[in-house]
Structures are given as structure tokens and as C-alpha cells.
Amino acid sequence: MSTTLPTYDDVQAAAARLKGVAHRTPVMRSATADALLGAELFFKCENLQRMGAFKFRGGYNTLAQFTPEQKKRGVLAFSSGNHAQAIALSARILGMPAAIVMPEDAPAAKLAATRGYGAEVITYDRFTEDREAISQRIAGERGMTLVPPFNHPHVIAGQGTAAMELLEEVPGLDYLFAPLGGGGLLSGTLLAAKALAPQCRVYGVEPEAGNDAQQSLRKGEIVKIATPKTIADGAQTQALGDITFAIIRRDVSDILTASDAQLGEAMRFYAERMKIVVEPTGALSFAGARHSGLDLKGKRVGFIISGGNVDLASYGQLLAG
Ligand SMILES: *Cc1c(COP(=O)(O)O)cnc(C)c1O
DSSP states (O other): OOSOOOOHHHHHHHHHHHTTTSOOOOEEOOHHHHHHHTSEEEEEEGGGSGGGBTHHHHHHHHHTTOOHHHHHHOEEEEOSSHHHHHHHHHHHHHTOOEEEEEETTSOHHHHHHHHHTTOEEEEEOTTTOOHHHHHHHHHHHHTOEEOOSSSSHHHHHHHHHHHHHHHHHSTTOSEEEEEOSSSHHHHHHHHHHHHHOTTOEEEEEEEGGGOHHHHHHHHTSOOOOOOOOOSOGGGOOSOOOHHHHHHHHHHOSEEEEEOHHHHHHHHHHHHHHHOOOOOGGGGHHHHHHHTSOOOOTTOEEEEEEOBOOOOHHHHHHHHHO
């Protein structure tokens, strides 16, 4: 591989850049949750991060390392989800132009939120146009730097700071579960865990309908699937990247899955028992661990709650079950 893999040193450098910029999110406990699994559970609440998800960490860490020339030209991203808002907010904080390529039929609330952070939104027809081609063309014309959502060493290092904070605050974790889409969050989590808690077993949890990472791990090569149908819209990725796959393959204990029904159940638990709003993708870690069949009894177990951005109308429907 041509790219060198990021290391824990990069996670520490990211933490220094994010200090005073990202929130140090709380680690929540719940006696009811402990009783449910017969274990000591620690929830790292990235649903309470700026813009509502951990993605701010990776986005900001990447943009903060732009050269003066890159900063002047600005950043481009294609995403209809949390990556878009992470890039838009980071660009605003760092005072650089941002353009986000989003499908023209993306939810109005998401288009508005991205514009609200001061980014230019460029829409395309997702049935007839290819977003990567459009993004490449615009980036070329304007000299903007394209930032991918997960397969980038600076993005991965930034995402790792969430687990770093959790492991600093809660020593001696036996298990740690993280949601998994393209693998930026899990890769960063693995870098932090290997350095701070080498005995801790780290698992990624992806949607049952889109278990490409699980298949990739079993096969020993990246498996690409069709866009999965799942309520976990932050993990509808088709494949891991070469960098995320290399780290995950090297360091992960295993990859689990959770069904949409199990995600709904976990979201209800968070709302009812812990009084927190968690988006479907953010509920993957708890849902996957709860139904994994792993013997967690008496263990110290950490969960990354990755985000809390969910449209209120669909949130209501999901909670009603
Ligand atoms: C992007 C995202 C994920 C998946 O992260 P990857 O780095 O792509 O694996 C999980 N949860 C939320 C809330 C996200 O926005």
C-alpha cells in the first residue's frame, strides 16, 4: 500500500488540534442498562458532539492541516449526512470556503442545516448524475480539496479522539463497541484502544442488511455490496476503504451486525431510560453488543454512541415501533 497508516501519535496530535474546539462529550452510566447486561456499561455520548456526531472530530482535524493555499481555495465534500455538516462547520470555524455536493431530493432539513453552517450546497440528480464525477469536476475547476468521509489518515486520527477520551476517563475496559460504516470511526477507535487499553477487545457493529465489512474480514479482501436498505443511514456504505480495511483487519476482535428492529429497540432504550436522542446509526454499538451472544457478565464495557441527528418525524415513528 502506498499510504502509510495513521498511528496513535496522529490521534494524540488530533486531540491537541481539537482541544477547546470540539466538545469533550460526557460518558454516561445507567443502572438499568447495567442490570440488563449484568455488566458495567460506559456510554461515550458523541450524539452530544458539535453538529450532533463524532464526524466533527475527523473533519476539523483534516481541514486544520490544510496548507494556506488549500485554505484559500476551500474544501469540497459529497455527502447528504453528518460528514456534510462536519465539513461545513469546520470550514466556517477555520474561515475557509466550503462546497457540499448533495442530491437535490435530500431532506430539506439537511440541505438547510448544511447551508446554515455557511456552506454552498451544490445539488445533483442522483438518478442521472454521478456525484463523484461532479465533485471531481468542481474540485478541479475551483482548486478545492476534496475530503472523503472515512478513508483518509487525518479523518481517521480525528475520529480516534472520541475513544481516546473514553479510555482516558474509564481505565480497564474489557470490551468496546463502535458503529461501523466506512470504518473511519472504528479505525480511529482501534488506534486509541491498542495504545491505551491493549487488553480491551474492540468490535465494530454494522447494519445486518449491509454487512460488507464482516464479509471483507472473513474473506481477507474488501467486499463491495449494493447500497443496503436500513434505517442506519450513516452506515449505508458499500465498502470499506483501503486504509480503514488495513487497520480493521489488523486490530479488530470481530465485526457484529444489528437489525433495524434491534436498532429501534436500542433507540427506545436510550430515549426512555437515559433521556437521550440517538440516531439509528448511533444505536448500532449497544444493539449489536446486546444481541451478540458474547458473555459480557461482570465485564467493563464501553459503547460509542456516534450521533443524534434524526429527523423528528421519523424518530417518533421509530420510537412508536
Ligand atoms: C458516519 C457515521 C457512522 C459511521 O462512521 P464510519 O467512519 O463511516 O464508519 C456512524 N454513526 C454516525 C452517526 C455517522 O454519522
